[in-house]
Amino acid sequence: MQTVIKTESLSKTYTNTAVPVHALKDVNLEFKQGEFTAIVGPSGSGKTTFLNVIGGLDKPTEGKVVIDDVDIATMKESQLFDFRLRHIGFVFQAYNLIPVLTAVENVSFIMLLQKKPKKEMEQRAREMLDQVGLSEKLHVRPSQLSGGQQQRVAVARALASKPDFVLADEPTANLDTESAFNLLDIMARLNKEENITLIFSTHDQRVIDRAKRVITLVDGAVDKDEHFKRN
Amino acid sequence: MFFILAWRNIWRNKRRTLITVSSVLFAYVLATALLSFAEGFQRQLKETMIRQETGYLQIQDAYYFDEPSLDHTLEYGDNVKQAVAEFDEEIDYVVPRIQGFSLAAKEMSTRPAMVTGILPGQENKIRNLSGNMVRGEMFSEDDDFAVIAKGLADLLKLDIGDTLILIGQGYQAVTATGMFEVGGIIEFQLPEQNNTAVFLPLKEAQWYFAADNRLTNLIIMPADPDQINRLASELQSRLDDEWYTAKTWKELMPDMVGLMQMQNTVYTGIAWIFYIIVGFGIFGTILTMLYERMQEFGILLSIGMKRIQLGIIGLIETILIGLLGTTAGVLTALPIVYIFQQFPIKFTGEMAEYILRFGMEPVFPFVIDKHIFINQAYTVFGITLLIGLYTMRKMYSIQILEAAKN
Ligand SMILES: Nc1ncnc2c1ncn2[C@@H]1O[C@H](COP(=O)(O)OP(=O)(O)OP(=O)(O)O)[C@@H](O)[C@H]1O
Ligand SMILES: [Mg+2]
Numbered sequence: 001m002q003t004v005i006k007t008e009s010l011s012k013t014y015t016n017t018a019v020p021v022h023a024l025k026d027v028n029l030e031f032k033q034g035e036f037t038a039i040v041g042p043s044g045s046g047k048t049t050f051l052n053v054i055g056g057l058d059k060p061t062e063g064k065v066v067i068d069d070v071d072i073a074t075m076k077e078s079q080l081f082d083f084r085l086r087h088i089g090f091v092f093q094a095y096n097l098i099p100v101l102t103a104v105e106n107v108s109f110i111m112l113l114q115k116k117p118k119k120e121m122e123q124r125a126r127e128m129l130d131q132v133g134l135s136e137k138l139h140v141r142p143s144q145l146s147g148g149q150q151q152r153v154a155v156a157r158a159l160a161s162k163p164d165f166v167l168a169d170e171p172t173a174n175l176d177t178e179s180a181f182n183l184l185d186i187m188a189r190l191n192k193e194e195n196i197t198l199i200f201s202t203h204d205q206r207v208i209d210r211a212k213r214v215i216t217l218v219d220g221a222v223d224k225d226e227h228f229k230r231n
Numbered sequence: 232m233f234f235i236l237a238w239r240n241i242w243r244n245k246r247r248t249l250i251t252v253s254s255v256l257f258a259y260v261l262a263t264a265l266l267s268f269a270e271g272f273q274r275q276l277k278e279t280m281i282r283q284e285t286g287y288l289q290i291q292d293a294y295y296f297d298e299p300s301l302d303h304t305l306e307y308g309d310n311v312k313q314a315v316a317e318f319d320e321e322i323d324y325v326v327p328r329i330q331g332f333s334l335a336a337k338e339m340s341t342r343p344a345m346v347t348g349i350l351p352g353q354e355n356k357i358r359n360l361s362g363n364m365v366r367g368e369m370f371s372e373d374d375d376f377a378v379i380a381k382g383l384a385d386l387l388k389l390d391i392g393d394t395l396i397l398i399g400q401g402y403q404a405v406t407a408t409g410m411f412e413v414g415g416i417i418e419f420q421l422p423e424q425n426n427t428a429v430f431l432p433l434k435e436a437q438w439y440f441a442a443d444n445r446l447t448n449l450i451i452m453p454a455d456p457d458q459i460n461r462l463a464s465e466l467q468s469r470l471d472d473e474w475y476t477a478k479t480w481k482e483l484m485p486d487m488v489g490l491m492q493m494q495n496t497v498y499t500g501i502a503w504i505f506y507i508i509v510g511f512g513i514f515g516t517i518l519t520m521l522y523e524r525m526q527e528f529g530i531l532l533s534i535g536m537k538r539i540q541l542g543i544i545g546l547i548e549t550i551l552i553g554l555l556g557t558t559a560g561v562l563t564a565l566p567i568v569y570i571f572q573q574f575p576i577k578f579t580g581e582m583a584e585y586i587l588r589f590g591m592e593p594v595f596p597f598v599i600d601k602h603i604f605i606n607q608a609y610t611v612f613g614i615t616l617l618i619g620l621y622t623m624r625k626m627y628s629i630q631i632l633e634a635a636k637n
Contacts, residue, residue, distance in 0.1 A: 057533055057632055078537075085535025092533075092635065095526050100239035112232060113535055157534075 004165050004197045005031040005054055010063035012049050012220070023049040024060070025221040031165065031199065036191040038211035039201040046220040047201035048169055054199075055088055055167045056080040067164065085113055089158030091168035091200075096154035097142040103129060103153050104138040110161045128156035131193075132186050148179030152186060159190055165197035172207055184210040233540065237547035244520075248552065251516045255556020255611060256563060258509040262502035263564040263607050267597040268571070269498040273491055274598060277480075279591045282358050285483040286326060286450030287459050290315075290466065293476045295447060296483070301331045301402050304445035305475060311449065314469040321462055326353045326450040329436050333399025333407065335379075335429060337387045344383060345427045346397060348436020357452065360417060360430070367391045367415030370432050376414030382425035384416050391416065397429070402442035409439040420588045451477075502607070510614045517549055517622050528626060529634030542623035549622050553615025557608050564604070571597035 012024040023046045031037060039047045052058035054065050056072050064071045072083060084090075089110075097106045107125040116124075129135055132152040142150050151171055158166045168187070172180035184207045191198045200211075208214055216224040241248050281287055290311060295303040305311065307327060315325060328347055335344035351369050355361050360378075361369040370376055377395055389395060393413050401407035411431065419425040437443050453462055459479045466477040481488050531541060575596035578586055583593035 052632065055533075057635075081532075081535060081537050084533065088535075090530075090534050092530060096530060098236070098527065098531070100236065100243060110534060113540070 001032040003030050004033055006066040008064040010053065011061050012053060013061045023220050027222055031197055033197055034195045035197050035213055036188060036211055037199045037213040037215060038208050039199065039215050039217060040203060040208055041217035045217040047217060051167050051169050051201055056084050087164045089163040089166035091154045091158050091171045093170045093173045097150055099142050102139045102141055103134060106153055107157045107160050110157060114161060124160050128160045131190060132156045148175050148182060151175065151183050155187060159194060159196060165199065168200035170201055172202060172204055177206060180207055233544050234547060237544050237551060241548050241551055247516055251513055251552055252556045252559060254509050254512045255553060256559045258505040259557055259560025259607055259611055260564045260567065262505050263603055264567055265501060266498055266603045267568045269494065270600055270603060271596050271598040273494065275591060275595060280484060280487055281480050283590045285480045286357060287453055287456055288451040288463055288477060288479055289483060290449040290475055290477050293474055296478065301440055301442060304402060304442050304447050307444055307446045314466060317469060321454050323452045323454045324353060324356055326357050327433060327446050328448045329440060329442060329445065330447045331399060331440060333397045335383060335387060336396040337389055340387055342383060342386050343427055344429045346429045346431060346436060348431045348433040350433050363417050365416050365418045369415055372432055374432055375435050377411035378415035378417055378430040379413055380425045380428035381416050381418040383427060386426060389413050397439060401440040402445060405441040407439050407441060420590060506610060506614055513552060513615060513618050517618060521625055525634045528629050529631050532629065532631045533635055538627045542626045545622040545626045546619040549615050549619030553612055557611045561604060568597045568599050572599055
């Protein structure tokens, strides 16, 4: 299967602190098309840092992040904006959505920035909201949605533009158990149906079981990299 | 799309936006009302001064302005008359005057007097002298009696039918003497004028000053006062500039022009103070907005929105607030200024008396001048644009991760 992301001796050291913090230490990982991976580890183990670096939001101190044969660590900021827009879908822990836009407008937003034709955009946005079970809430603003529903809109938005892969940093952190399961089920289903590579971080044992691959970070280094068979 | 986003964003906090918009509105209305009043006041002042003193335009002897004496009178002959006739279309009417200081006497008492020879018909058009007669009557062009100011009449104890003796210096140092019957008494508000003014029919005055056919000033009242600069220079080009000069009221009353400019500076300064206060108001709103929405901006930039796109939204938001405020300001200021134009501010009591002394009506209508409205709108727009550009710059330099983390 095709490799989507490859990191080579990736390191990140924060020096703006009293003692330098080695947030990532020599991380060598490869993610293949269609994988559904959980990054786990104790607090401060480097999960967020890892996702930020492979998402082009932060620069590694050393090493490479190769996506589509390009090392994005060498890209300029302006190139990274475009790169993120075209290749990566993001889901954050909270406040993902633009408060003044309705659900369907939020989902269309990235496609709008990509200048997709209006018709295609609307159709895709409706389809995705339908997929995450929100076809009833198309024209509702985020403030009138529950936390779980908001995260589902964010997932729909991340996937709508058909990115190469989707990064989600603790997408369930603010959700109750039921909503968390529900969100992960949706993510697992979309991963399968749309064959999109999904990487999410969590330290929530409840949702780790949904992942087909679980990478454990400890003190910035890869401790375990396990693959599971799931249906 | 950016516009829709910006528009919805400004209504996220309705109350705050309304407060900001109304502060723009108030500043606009206050500044416009103030300047409309100032403009009305100045126009009245200018009009009064022009009517009382110089007229819009004068033809004088080339040396008269620097050395106003009868030796520098101009010959009101064919040259001048022809030149003036050429601009018949553009000239409403002309007012010839000959003027000089003399001593006015009755028996043993004497007073300084400003003797002015006039054509009553013409003079009335510019300053309605006949309307201020308190006793007797105004002479006509061919009469030979004098009309004197009430203050002077009181000082010299002169009454209708008495004889006024004038002694002075005429053209080319000739001694001027004359005896005139007092036929009318006229009252002026300005004490200086009321205590010195003596009017004679133009021909009598020319005879008294031994200055046949000569004038100290030929006042020209144009059909269109906006054209006086051009008219002055065109008149000048038809006249021999060794002898004649055409001067506008601005050249004749430089102090007055200076005063008006100073007033303008003061009023504009006050308007700017309003704007600076409002500017800081908008600035505060925008800064609060920026910090409240940092996380949102961080996320927008993360998912692929460009800095410039985010900045443009910020700029549009600021400009929208400015535009809303200005539009509301224009819609509020127009009726207010209109009302004060229709029902002018009237001064009463001492203030009114004081103003009356200067020959001015103590009634000040506002002026609806589109330039005032437009300039103020530009100013507000300029200020919001500046603040908008600052907002844009701020948004442009957001640290994505810092902002998203918040
Ligand atoms: N901007 C920063 N400056 C300095 N140190 C940082 C910065 N961001 C993260 N770190 C440090 O890097 C290490 C890894 O942080 P990171 O946020 O990646 O951990 P995490 O696994 O996401 O933790 P959590 O589960 O709590 O979210 C931590 O020790 C943290 O203190
Ligand atoms: Mg984290």
